[in-house]
Amino acid sequence: MDTTQLLKGVLDVAVLAVIQEEDGYGYDIVRRLRAAGLKEVGDASVYGTLRRLYTAGALSTYVVPSDGGPHRKYYGINTEGRTMLAEQRASWTRFANTVSLLLTEQHQPTATIRTIGDKS
Amino acid sequence: MSTTTSPTLAIHDFAAAVRAALSDLPSEDVEELTDGLEADLTEQAEDLDAQSFDPGDAVGYADELRAAAGLPVRGKPRLPSAWTANKLRTWASAQRSNLTRKARSTAIGSRTLDFFISLRPFWWVLRGWAVYKVIAALVIGNSIASTLPSSGTEWVLLLLFVTVSVQWGRGRWLPWSWLPPFRTLVSVCSIIALPLLLVLATAWSSSADQYVEDYVPQGLLLDGNQVSNVFAYDSDGQPLTGVQLFDQDGKPLTTVGDPNATPWVTTYAADGTEVILVPSSDVPGRTGWNVFPLNTVDSVDYYSQPSGEPDLSTTTPAVPPFTQVRPLTQQTPSPTAPPTPVPSSAPPVAPEPSATPTPNSGGDK
Structure with missing residues (x-):
């Protein structure tokens, strides 16, 4: 299965979940997502997602000067972002459960629903 | 992209190429998207083996950036109307669900929202009236400075518009797909026109008061x-x-x-x-x-x-x-003094x- 396609649908909630733990700058978020197991996540996708979530009002930003290096733009979650995360977490859980159940049922077909051509 | 040259230089070139690939976007968007790109890439290069770091295809990277950010794809000619309408619809529905969610998050907000929802029929009637006023003024040449119709035909017209407005509000009488957006357009125009119409109607009634005062x-x-x-x-x-x-x-x-x-x-x-x-x-x-x-x-x-x-x-x-x-009497000192009445x-x-x-x-x- 092409996990990059799956990732597209859940990148928002994944980014929000990572930022909820601690504020972070662009690559920091990428690193944390990859460390969490999403190895295939593209850094450009994460930067774009951060930008979009910020435009949608779910994130706030602030600039942190660093010693010697360039200034880093940090992203932090706000109330709206937390609400969004809670909603998306709930819908993901529902969705994941539904799909899991569906996939399980493929192995143990029940006789409750008969479809056309069903011989049982 | 060379891996043998200095990674810093490669990253600079890459970032410039990415910015060039985004150049069709407003400079503000480009700035927002690529702000800190060099720093992020440099850090990424440090995480990996610096010498073997290859950021890859700048155009592909730029496309990924803009796709994730929800910005239009390059090269595709922008259809301002369709694009803007879609964007506007998405934005409006997002704002609406946002506002609803915020209002529902508190007991007072939830109650206030329910109160306004119960006022919706009133709004439907008001919308019908507003459309009637504008149509009557534009088509019949009716005076806009009156609240209610003065003839039977105008009453029929008003009832027609109010009925259609109420049915639209209830989600009825919308057989064609262009009608819901048209309904939105009518609503927006009504909202804009209503203050003016109400002020004029009020001005009319106060001029009537004036007339009574001048009697x-x-x-x-x-x-x-x-x-x-x-x-x-x-x-x-x-x-x-x-x-x-x-x-x-x-x-x-x-x-x-x-x-x-x-x-x-x-x-x-x-x-x-x-x-x-x-x-x-x-x-x-x-x-x-x-x-x-x-x-x-x-x-x-x-x-x-x-x-x-x-x-x-x-x-x-x-x-x-x-x-x-x-x-x-002739002896009255002040002839202009009013006579004192004798009871x-x-x-x-x-x-x-x-x-x-x-x-x-x-x-x-």
């Missing part, structure tokens, strides 16, 4: 109070009858607004008794309204008469407020006007 009472007034009869006394202080009065322009001075159309007037004495005044019968027609004092007729039960009118044939002189007043000594015949005069009722108001 000039007919007849003769003394300090704003209606004068129903006039009593004149001669220099000896004796009451006069048959006095013809005219104003400075020679116009007969009367206590009624339209003498020719007024056979009699009903007034009320201070004690509430009804007094019917008629013009002098010595003048032909009804033009004797300027001959004072006006005579009275019996007002008893004229309503029950077959004619429904009082019997005007038997008139009696009105009883003056004073039987006599102080005579004028009537004999009780007047009741029930007649001014049956119980007070000493100052004639000179002091």
